[in-house]
Amino acid sequence: MSPNIGTVWSDSIEHLTEKQTSVTAMSQHRKTPVQVETVEPAACSVDLRLSILQKVPFFSDLPDAEIRTLNDQFREYGFQPGEPIYFSGEKAATLYVVASGQVKLLRHSMSGQDVLLDILKPGDYFGSLTTLADELYPDTAQAHTAVCVLSIQTEAFRTLLQQYPPVALTVLDITARRLQETQEIVRRLSADSVEQRIAAVLLKLAQKLGEISDEGILIQMPLSRDDLAQMTGTTTETASRIISQFQKEGLVHSGRKWIVITGRPGLKMIAAAADTV
Amino acid sequence: MSPNIGTVWSDSIEHLTEKQTSVTAMSQHRKTPVQVETVEPAACSVDLRLSILQKVPFFSDLPDAEIRTLNDQFREYGFQPGEPIYFSGEKAATLYVVASGQVKLLRHSMSGQDVLLDILKPGDYFGSLTTLADELYPDTAQAHTAVCVLSIQTEAFRTLLQQYPPVALTVLDITARRLQETQEIVRRLSADSVEQRIAAVLLKLAQKLGEISDEGILIQMPLSRDDLAQMTGTTTETASRIISQFQKEGLVHSGRKWIVITGRPGLKMIAAAADTV
DNA sequence: CGCTACGTTGATCGCACTCAAGTATAGTGG
DNA sequence: CCACTATACTTGAGTGCGATCAACGTAGCG
Numbered sequence: 001m002s003p004n005i006g007t008v009w010s011d012s013i014e015h016l017t018e019k020q021t022s023v024t025a026m027s028q029h030r031k032t033p034v035q036v037e038t039v040e041p042a043a044c045s046v047d048l049r050l051s052i053l054q055k056v057p058f059f060s061d062l063p064d065a066e067i068r069t070l071n072d073q074f075r076e077y078g079f080q081p082g083e084p085i086y087f088s089g090e091k092a093a094t095l096y097v098v099a100s101g102q103v104k105l106l107r108h109s110m111s112g113q114d115v116l117l118d119i120l121k122p123g124d125y126f127g128s129l130t131t132l133a134d135e136l137y138p139d140t141a142q143a144h145t146a147v148c149v150l151s152i153q154t155e156a157f158r159t160l161l162q163q164y165p166p167v168a169l170t171v172l173d174i175t176a177r178r179l180q181e182t183q184e185i186v187r188r189l190s191a192d193s194v195e196q197r198i199a200a201v202l203l204k205l206a207q208k209l210g211e212i213s214d215e216g217i218l219i220q221m222p223l224s225r226d227d228l229a230q231m232t233g234t235t236t237e238t239a240s241r242i243i244s245q246f247q248k249e250g251l252v253h254s255g256r257k258w259i260v261i262t263g264r265p266g267l268k269m270i271a272a273a274a275d276t277v
Numbered sequence: 278m279s280p281n282i283g284t285v286w287s288d289s290i291e292h293l294t295e296k297q298t299s300v301t302a303m304s305q306h307r308k309t310p311v312q313v314e315t316v317e318p319a320a321c322s323v324d325l326r327l328s329i330l331q332k333v334p335f336f337s338d339l340p341d342a343e344i345r346t347l348n349d350q351f352r353e354y355g356f357q358p359g360e361p362i363y364f365s366g367e368k369a370a371t372l373y374v375v376a377s378g379q380v381k382l383l384r385h386s387m388s389g390q391d392v393l394l395d396i397l398k399p400g401d402y403f404g405s406l407t408t409l410a411d412e413l414y415p416d417t418a419q420a421h422t423a424v425c426v427l428s429i430q431t432e433a434f435r436t437l438l439q440q441y442p443p444v445a446l447t448v449l450d451i452t453a454r455r456l457q458e459t460q461e462i463v464r465r466l467s468a469d470s471v472e473q474r475i476a477a478v479l480l481k482l483a484q485k486l487g488e489i490s491d492e493g494i495l496i497q498m499p500l501s502r503d504d505l506a507q508m509t510g511t512t513t514e515t516a517s518r519i520i521s522q523f524q525k526e527g528l529v530h531s532g533r534k535w536i537v538i539t540g541r542p543g544l545k546m547i548a549a550a551a552d553t554v
Numbered sequence: 555c556g557c558t559a560c561g562t563t564g565a566t567c568g569c570a571c572t573c574a575a576g577t578a579t580a581g582t583g584g
Numbered sequence: 585c586c587a588c589t590a591t592a593c594t595t596g597a598g599t600g601c602g603a604t605c606a607a608c609g610t611a612g613c614g
């Protein structure tokens with residue numbers, strides 16, 4: 001009844017930056033190893049916008065001259081940690097691109113519970129792609145760290161896509177991939193235990209934001225138990241218990257808002273587990 | 278802390294076909310009111326392919342002449358209920374469009390549990406949009422009823438999108454919308470009770486496949502308790518209990534593989550419920 | 555007309571939520 | 585620099601929702 005099962009996503013961590021944190025300075029990780037980008041508000045408005053736009057996956061195909069023209073279409077904004085970029089229910093007519101920092105994408109429930117759908121890093125887009133009807137944002141975007149975002153009117157962006165079909169195809173690819181990833185989350189929420197889900201999320205974050213340190217792979221972002229809980233559909237307390245357990249088993253090393261993965265293979269076992277005891 | 282909350286999707290049922298089932302014939306719904314399309318295998322290969330292609334949302338913009346050329350690029354296949362169209366893990370290089378019938382999109386878990394991600398109806402696409410790397414299907418597509426599908430090589434489809442930017446944009450719109458819908462499912466799985474999720478799924482199916490009958494809105498498809506369970510991340514038994522309960526409360530009328538919604542407002546209350554007792 | 559798949563209902567169990575109290579960390583201001 | 589406070593994290597005890605196991609009805613098909 002059940003055929004081939006397997007994750008499609010590449011599983012390597014070879015792309016990770018190797019930033020050997022000096023052992024002498026923090027051998028025991030007493031303080032956050034996560035780099036807290038101090039924001040000079042200037043850092044955002046500088047005209048390295050061009051270089052940022054070039055790094056955005058879907059513009060990398062464009063000729064330089066075009067990127068220069070394109071640059072004028074964008075405006076940039078800075079946000080402090082926790083600040084909302086837009087709220088669910090607001091009228092949606094703007095597309096954003098993360099220039100620096102991290103952005104949380106979340107949905108609210110009547111119960112007051114928030115669900116964290118995704119954490120975006122530089123180069124990722126969010127906001128409104130579509131101009132259909134007078135759409136509203138279904139989710140809320142919130143600055144997770146200090147961020148700088150570039151924005152463009154959806155309308156203008158679509159004109160641009162019409163002009164450059166290859167760009168449109170790249171945007172489609174990214175969106176299709178996100179759909180796949182979200183469907184995998186649905187599967188996990190439907191079929192896996194909390195323990196498995198948390199292991200899986202840690203691995204995914206490590207792949208996305210991991211940085212090799214002497215201890216293992218540091219997830220380079222402030223990550224609270226509550227963030228983890230909101231990503232895996234559980235509670236802060238349960239997330240905390242699971243992380244404590246992982247720590248006892250030597251799979252992770254964690255402190256206040258930071259996690260280092262010290263046993264990737266072990267976590268992978270748990271995340272995949274068919275519970276063959 | 279929690280701002281505007283609201284569903285974005287249109288909530289009307291005005292588009293539903295009104296097919297008054299003769300009261301005399303089945304006043305008590307002893308047999309399935311769902312139309313079981315008997316498949317003459319010929320029904321698929323007829324050259325109403327053209328008219329089908331025109332109905333596909335993303336080709337409707339194209340000039341007739343183009344559709345005719347396009348027609349040659351497609352091949353058609355028929356499948357019996359339960360037959361797989363492709364399996365997860367297989368190499369992915371084909372894009373499909375449902376011509377008639379319904380197709381299940383599902384993911385398998387190690388535990389043996391299957392998760393039903395979506396049910397596609399005529400005009401919906403599925404399969405591989407992207408040619409990145411030698412991708413594998415992350416999900417399985419299975420004929421739910423007798424179906425006819427049109428298929429095209431992903432490569433050819435992409436060439437086509439390059440040629441007709443408006444088509445590419447429409448495909449992007451559809452994909453973006455599916456992403457939104459899937460994210461809403463993630464939210465429900467994370468934050469809502471099984472009862473709420475089932476109510477929500479029934480309403481969504483009614484909106485998608487509903488047909489107005491004398492009793493209420495008939496969900497025009499074979500729909501077992503197990504299907505419902507796989508769509509809401511629960512078990513057959515629990516799904517059955519909830520439907521029984523809904524039936525006692527007069528919200529639905531149901532039999533073997535069919536459901537009529539008799540109390541839409543009540544279901545909406547439950548699906549939205551902030552549990553204000 | 556019997557077989558098979560679907561559906562129902564009951565009893566029991568366990569994972570994860572809830573409520574609650576306590577500890578540790580990192581910023582803050584004196 | 586250190587007390588002070590806010591926020592994050594931890595851990596325990598009790599509970600309940602929904603899964604599991606099991607047995608039995610029922611529709612539809614060959």
